[in-house]
Every structure is written in C-alpha cells, then in structure tokens.
Amino acid sequence: xxxxxxxxxxxxxxxxxxxxxxxxxxxxxxxxxxxxxxxxxxxxxxxxxxxxxxxxxxxxxxxxxxxxxxxxxxxxxxxxxxxxxxxxxxxxxxxxxxxxxxxxxxxxxxxxxxxxxxxxxxxxxxxxxxxxxxxxxxxxxxxxxxxxxxxxxxxxxxxxxxxxxxxxxxxxxxxxxxxxxx
Amino acid sequence: xxxxxxxxxxxxxxxxxxxxxxxxxxxxxxxxxxxxxxxxxxxxxxxxxxxxxxxxxxxxxxxxxxxxxxxxxxxxxxxxxxxxxxxxxxxxxxxxxxxxxxxxxxxxxxxxxxxxxxxxxxxxxxxxxxxxxxxxxxxxxxxxxxxxxxxxxxxxxxxxxxxxxxxxxxxxxxxxxxxxxxxxxxxxxxxxxxxxxxxxxxxxxxxxxxxxxxxxxx
Numbered sequence: 001x002x003x004x005x006x007x008x009x010x011x012x013x014x015x016x017x018x019x020x021x022x023x024x025x026x027x028x029x030x031x032x033x034x035x036x037x038x039x040x041x042x043x044x045x046x047x048x049x050x051x052x053x054x055x056x057x058x059x060x061x062x063x064x065x066x067x068x069x070x071x072x073x074x075x076x077x078x079x080x081x082x083x084x085x086x087x088x089x090x091x092x093x094x095x096x097x098x099x100x101x102x103x104x105x106x107x108x109x110x111x112x113x114x115x116x117x118x119x120x121x122x123x124x125x126x127x128x129x130x131x132x133x134x135x136x137x138x139x140x141x142x143x144x145x146x147x148x149x150x151x152x153x154x155x156x157x158x159x160x161x162x163x164x165x166x167x168x169x170x171x172x173x174x175x176x177x178x179x180x181x182x
Numbered sequence: 183x184x185x186x187x188x189x190x191x192x193x194x195x196x197x198x199x200x201x202x203x204x205x206x207x208x209x210x211x212x213x214x215x216x217x218x219x220x221x222x223x224x225x226x227x228x229x230x231x232x233x234x235x236x237x238x239x240x241x242x243x244x245x246x247x248x249x250x251x252x253x254x255x256x257x258x259x260x261x262x263x264x265x266x267x268x269x270x271x272x273x274x275x276x277x278x279x280x281x282x283x284x285x286x287x288x289x290x291x292x293x294x295x296x297x298x299x300x301x302x303x304x305x306x307x308x309x310x311x312x313x314x315x316x317x318x319x320x321x322x323x324x325x326x327x328x329x330x331x332x333x334x335x336x337x338x339x340x341x342x343x344x345x346x347x348x349x350x351x352x353x354x355x356x357x358x359x360x361x362x363x364x365x366x367x368x369x370x371x372x373x374x375x376x377x378x379x380x381x382x383x384x385x386x387x388x389x390x391x392x393x394x395x396x397x398x399x400x
Binding site for chain 1 (some may be wrong): 212215244248249253257263270272280281304321
C-alpha cells in the first residue's frame with residue numbers, strides 16, 4: 001500500500017515538475033516579447049489620447065481608479081493630464097487611459113486591456129465607443145455613469161454590456177473629479 | 183489503414199463533438215458571436231487536443247489509475263498555457279480576440295473527454311488521429327454556428343484582418359436589419375436546438391436507410 005502511495009506521489013510530482021520546467025523555459029523565451037508588446041500598446045494608447053499635445057513625465061498616483069498620470073502641455077503651457085485608470089468589468093480588470101483638460105473635461109479615452117466577453121463587452125475596444133464620454137465632465141454635462149444619462153442610440157449600443165459600461169464610466173468620472181481636485 | 187482513416191474522420195461528421203456527442207457546449211454557445219472567434223477557438227482546441235492526446239497516450243501505462251484525472255489536467259493546462267504564451271508573444275491580435283476563452287480551453291469537456299475515453303485506451307497514432315478529427319469537427323461546428331449567428335444577428339461575417347482589409351464581410355439586408363436575438367444567449371440556444379434537430383433527423387434517416395438495405399439483402 002505504502003509503495004503504491006509513494007509511486008503515485010512520485011509520478012504526479014514528476015509530471016508537475018516536467019510541466020513547470022517546460023513552462024518556465026517557454027516563459028523565458030516569450031516574456032520579453034510580451035513585455036515589449038504590452039509597453040508598445042500603452043505607448044500607442046497614450047499617443048492616441050494625447051490629442052497631439054506633448055506628454056510629460058509619468059507620476060505614480062496609486063489611488064482607487066487612478067494608477068498614474070502624465071501632464072499634457074502645448075506651446076510650453078499646461079493643457080491637461082492623461083490618467084491611467086483601472087476599474088472592474090464583467091470579465092475582470094479594465095485598464096484604460098484618458099486625457100482631461102485642466103477643468104476635468106474628458107478629451108479622449110481608450111481601453112488598453114480587458115478580459116471582457118468577445119462580441120459583447122469587448123465592443124468597448126471598438127473605435128467610437130468612447131465618443132459618448134468626450135466633452136463630458138462639466139457641471140452641465142457630467143460623465144454619464146448610467147444608461148439613463150445616454151442618448152437612445154448610445155444606450156442601445158451599450159445594451160447587453162452594462163457592467164463594462166459602468167466600469168468604464170465610473171473610472172472616467174472618478175478621473176474627472178481627480179483632475180478637478182489638482 | 184482503413185481503421186486509421188475511420189479514427190480520423192469519425193469526429194468530423196459521425197461522432198461530431200458538438201452536434202452528436204454534445205461536448206464543449208459552454209465555449210460553443212459563448213464564442214460563436216463572430217466567425218473569427220470560432221476559428222481561433224477551434225484552432226486552439228485542435229492544438230491542445232492533439233498534444234494532450236499524444237502525451238496521455240504515451241503516459242497511459244505510467245500514470246496510476248487513481249490520479250489519472252489530476253495528471254490529465256496538468257498535461258492539458260500545460261499545453262493551454264503554452265498556447266497562451268505563444269499567442270500573446272507572436273499572434274497578439276488572436277490572443278486579444280480570444281480573451282478569456284483561451285484559458286477556458288483547460289476545462290473544455292472535449293479535451294478531458296477524449297483523454298479519458300480514447301487516448302487512455304489507445305495507441306499514439308490513433309489518439310493523434312482521433313484528436314485531429316475531433317478538433318476539425320469542433321472547428322467546423324463552431325464556424326457553422328458562428329456564421330449563421332453573426333450573419334443574421336449582426337449582418338456581418340468577421341474573419342482575420344489581412345493588411346489593409348479589416349476582415350469584415352457585410353451581409354446584404356441583415357446589415358441594416360439584423361435579428362439581434364441571434365447574437366444573444368437565447369439566439370445561440372435556439373439555433374443549437376434547430377441544428378441538433380437537423381443532425382438527429384439526418385442520423386435517423388441514415389439508420390433507416392441502412393436497415394432497409396439490410397432487409398433487402400436478407
């Protein structure tokens with residue numbers, strides 16, 4: 001009996017050890033490529049939301065929703081900020097970058113990483129999805145955080161993916177308040 | 183030779199994992215909102231199924247019976263992780279498109295089902311042929327369901343981006359007047375029901391034909 005238990009444990013441990021070694025080896029090969037890809041994705045997202053302005057030095061914030069910020073300037077004058085935002089969607093964490101003017105009005109936003117359902121929540125990655133938030137963040141036009149604050153067309157567009165919409169909108173609204181508090 | 187061909191082809195039609203054996207229903211219903219997701223998922227399952235069947239067949243005499251399922255899960259999870267790393271590093275667009283469904287291949291019933299029902303009892307060559315046939319059958323089934331759901335529900339057929347082409351084919355009429363329910367869970371279940379009914383009818387029709395032929399012979 002003892003022999004059987006030892007044999008079973010050894011076989012299971014050996015299979016796990018071989019799997020771990022193979023995966024560690026593959027991780028060594030693929031990790032630099034993956035890091036490079038992820039960094040490139042963030043850089044292109046920052047450029048996309050910068051609206052042609054100069055991006056300054058990164059500052060870590062580490063508050064709820066706001067992870068980091070970059071000042072934006074044009075002609076030597078401060079014009080706003082890009083915030084790195086994190087929130088929760090249907091499938092897990094949502095990571096986005098958004099630019100705000102000095103009054104906390106959303107200028108542009110882009111979803112950088114998510115684990116949303118393909119064909120449903122993943123539609124938030126599509127071009128035009130963030131348009132409904134652009135220009136919001138004022139007292140008369142606050143960042144829409146519920147479907148009732150959207151137009152009929154925008155409300156229909158987020159239908160079926162309400163949790164994704166709420167995650168994104170809450171992060172953008174918090175980002176707007178954060179910029180106003182600076 | 184004919185036995186090997188039988189092992190290869192049975193998964194495509196006669197024992198199709200989706201329409202006949204009814205395995206792997208969760209990803210079938212979940213990823214078939216776009217054709218590109220169905221092809222990607224099918225390719226991923228084919229890769230994992232092939233290598234896990236080969237390794238499980240090779241290790242079948244080494245693995246003690248009482249821990250065979252944990253051993254299968256380790257082997258399957260390792261191949262899924264390999265697939266994830268390779269896709270993330272070298273085909274990031276497909277990695278992004280498959281999203282959460284890629285790690286979910288670990289719990290796909292087809293893979294564990296074929297390991298337990300076939301690879302555990304057969305040789306390496308037959309196990310590999312069984313995996314290829316089942317993988318192709320699964321991919322074809324997913325692609326058929328996705329094509330119908332996407333064409334009717336969104337009025338498009340989404341394939342892979344190639345160069346400047348965005349990979350989207352617009353379906354006339356349905357592009358302007360889509361039947362939205364087809365892209366939702368209810369549409370998936372409805373379509374699956376109709377397709378299952380069709381395959382059941384086809385199987386029983388063939389069985390009746392064979393019985394009739396047998397009768398005439400007798």
